[in-house]
Amino acid sequence: MSVTISFGTIWDAIFKMEALLTTQMDMIYDHFEILDGMQQIVGENLSLLAPIERAWQPADYLPNLNADDWCQQIQNFRTAAQGLSDEALVVLVGDMVTEEALPSYSVSLNLIARDYDGTNSKPWAKWMRGWSAEENRHGDLLNAYLRLTGRVDMRSVETTIHHLIANGFNPRAYPDPYNGLVYTSFQERATRISHANVAKLVAVQGDPNLAKICLRIAGDEARHEAFYTLMAGKIMDVDPAGGILAFREMMRGLIAMPGRLMYDGKDADLFDHFAVVAQRLGVYTVHDYAAIIQHLVKTWDIASRSVSGAAAKAQEYLCKQADRYLAHADKIADFQRSLPPVTFSWIQGRAV
Numbered sequence: 001m002s003v004t005i006s007f008g009t010i011w012d013a014i015f016k017m018e019a020l021l022t023t024q025m026d027m028i029y030d031h032f033e034i035l036d037g038m039q040q041i042v043g044e045n046l047s048l049l050a051p052i053e054r055a056w057q058p059a060d061y062l063p064n065l066n067a068d069d070w071c072q073q074i075q076n077f078r079t080a081a082q083g084l085s086d087e088a089l090v091v092l093v094g095d096m097v098t099e100e101a102l103p104s105y106s107v108s109l110n111l112i113a114r115d116y117d118g119t120n121s122k123p124w125a126k127w128m129r130g131w132s133a134e135e136n137r138h139g140d141l142l143n144a145y146l147r148l149t150g151r152v153d154m155r156s157v158e159t160t161i162h163h164l165i166a167n168g169f170n171p172r173a174y175p176d177p178y179n180g181l182v183y184t185s186f187q188e189r190a191t192r193i194s195h196a197n198v199a200k201l202v203a204v205q206g207d208p209n210l211a212k213i214c215l216r217i218a219g220d221e222a223r224h225e226a227f228y229t230l231m232a233g234k235i236m237d238v239d240p241a242g243g244i245l246a247f248r249e250m251m252r253g254l255i256a257m258p259g260r261l262m263y264d265g266k267d268a269d270l271f272d273h274f275a276v277v278a279q280r281l282g283v284y285t286v287h288d289y290a291a292i293i294q295h296l297v298k299t300w301d302i303a304s305r306s307v308s309g310a311a312a313k314a315q316e317y318l319c320k321q322a323d324r325y326l327a328h329a330d331k332i333a334d335f336q337r338s339l340p341p342v343t344f345s346w347i348q349g350r351a352v
C-alpha cells in the first residue's frame with residue numbers, strides 16, 4: 001500500500017511546529033522576565049546565606065594540625081570513626097561524592113542566575129555564587145573527614161568524583177528557569193533529609209564528630225531549601241499556570257538525582273547500588289521522596305490555585321503524585337531488602 005503525502009500537508013506540519021516552538025520560546029522568555037522582576041525579593045532574602053565572616057568553615061570540625069597535640073587530635077578523630085559500619089561508609093561516600101560534583105550544579109543552575117560575566121552584581125547572580133561558596137564547604141569537609149579517618153579507599157573515591165564531574169549532570173531543567181527552581185526546592189530538601197539521617201545513624205554508631213559535621217551541613221541545606229522554596233512559591237503566586245506546569249514537568253518520571261552519573265571505573269550501576277544502601281539504611285527512601293512531593297504541593301498551595309486547561313490537568317496530577325509513590329513504597333523497600341550484597345571499591349571491595 002502506498003501513502004501519498006502532499007506538499008501542502010508537509011508545509012502545514014512545518015508551520016504548526018514552528019508556531020508551537022515560537023509559543024514555547026515566548027513562554028520561556030516570559031519566565032525569564034518574571035525571574036528578572038524578582039530581583040528585589042531575591043535581594044531581600046540574600047540573608048539566607050550565612051555572612052562569610054560568621055560562617056563555619058571545614059577547619060572548625062576537623063583536628064587542628066597547627067596545635068601542639070595535633071597527633072593526638074588526629075588519633076582521637078580516627079578512633080571515633082572505627083565503629084562506623086560498611087553501610088554507613090558507603091552512604092557517606094555517596095553523599096560526599098555528590099557534594100564534590102558542585103561544578104556541574106553551578107553550571108546547570110546558571111540557567112536561573114544568567115551570570116554570564118561571572119561577577120554580575122544582580123541579586124540572582126549574588127545568590128548563586130554565595131550558594132556555590134557554601135556548597136563548596138560540604139564536599140571539602142566530608143572529603144577531609146574521610147581522608148583523615150582512613151576508613152575508605154580515597155583513590156577510588158577520588159576516581160569516582162573525577163568521573164562524576166567529567167560525566168556531568170542534567171537536572172532536566174533546561175530551557176525553563178522555573179524548572180530549575182522546582183528542582184532545587186526538591187533537591188535541597190532531599191539532601192537535608194539525607195544528611196540529617198546520616199547524622200542520627202553515625203551518632204548511634206559512636207562518632208560524634210561525624211554526627212556534628214552532617215548536622216552542620218544539613219543546616220546549610222535547610223537555608224538553601226527555604227530560599228528556593230520561597231522563590232518557587234513566588235512564581236506560583238505570579239504565574240500559577242506556568243509554575244504548576246513546571247512542577248508537573250519536573251515530576252515526569254523520577255526527579256534526576258545529582259550523583260546519577262557517578263562511576264568508580266568498575267561498577268556501571270554504582271549510583272543504583274549506593275541508592276539501595278541508602279534506602280535500606282533509611283537515610284533516603286521512597287517514603288521521603290513522596291513526603292517531599294506532598295510537602296511542596298502543600299507549601300505552594302497547588303490544590304487551590306485557580307488554573308485551567310493543561311495547568312488544571314497538571315494540578316490534578318500533582319495532587320495525587322505523592323499517593324502514587326506511597327502506594328508502592330513498602331513493596332520497593334521489601335524488594336531492595338531482598339537484593340544480594342554488592343561490592344564497593346570505596347570500602348576495599350567489601351560487600352554490603
Ligand SMILES: [Fe+2]
Pocket residue numbers: 099135138191221
Ligand atoms: Fe550540599
Ligand SMILES: [Fe+2]
Pocket residue numbers: 135188191220221224
Ligand atoms: Fe544545599
